[in-house]
Amino acid sequence: MTRVLEPRPRLHVATADFDGALRHLDRRDVPATAGMPGWRAREYLAGRSLLRHLLRTAAAALDAAVAVRPSGQPWLPGLPGTFVSISHSGGRVAAALGPRPVGVDIQTVTTASEALLRRCCPPATATALRATAPARRAALLARVWTAQEASVKVFGRGLAAAPWRIPVDPYAPTGSWRGITWERLTAGPRHALAVAYASPQHREQEPS
Known part of the structure; x- marks a missing residue:
């Protein structure tokens, strides 16, 4: 099942498992998977499919072109002022769309190794x-x-x-860092989900 949240006005986040996302498959995205291993092709198409579903339902953009920057970040050359992000982990995918630069991340909850604790958290946390x-x-x-x-x-x-240098309170529902606000969203017991977006004054800092 595809789930769409709107944590802020005009900021939309969709989540689905791969099968649910692939129900929205657009055949225009298939050629880009040529030469990819099967697992990577499925992951890529799930992300693109969920993003296209979000574009159709939240932005009424039925035929939007989706391009990729050298960094790997997706962007919409025909829709200036609309920003997108995709993430996938453990058979689930998330996509975000908003009027300012946006990032989304979904992760499967596995184990908390000592190395990750030291890397991602300040000593007190x-x-x-x-x-x-x-x-x-x-x-x-x-x-x-x-x-x-x-x-x-x-x-x-x-x-x-x-x-890992960004300070995050694991108990806080939201936080900020250098003009970026992040929010924790519900993703079920086996996954964690967060969306982040730029403040208005950071809008023009989108990389070319």
Whole structure:
């Protein structure tokens, strides 16, 4: 089933499992998967399909062209002022669309290794998470990572921007970092989901 949220006016986030997303498949996206391994082609098409569904339902953009920047960030050359993002993990996919630069991240909740705790959390937060039960610790760490990753995806910087340096309170529903606001969204017990978006004054900083 495809689920669409609107956490802020005109900011839409859709989630689905791969099968649900692929029900919205647009054959125009299939040629781009030539040469991809099967798993990667399915992942790619699930992301593009969910994004196209969101474009049709939230922006009435039936035939929008979707391009990709050198960083891998999707963008809409025919729709200036409309920004998009895609993420996938563990058989689920998320897509976001909004009037300002936007990033979305979904992650499967697995385990919270000591290395990830040290990398993604300041010492006080890491210490607090170590005191929680393993399953709870994994869910809280996934909250941290999705907020960090969504934030750096706003301008297509990904891991190169060292997202683990962004301070995130795992118990907070929202937070901000350098003019970017992130929000935690509901994604079910096995996944964490976050969306981030730029403040109005950051709008012109979208990379070319």
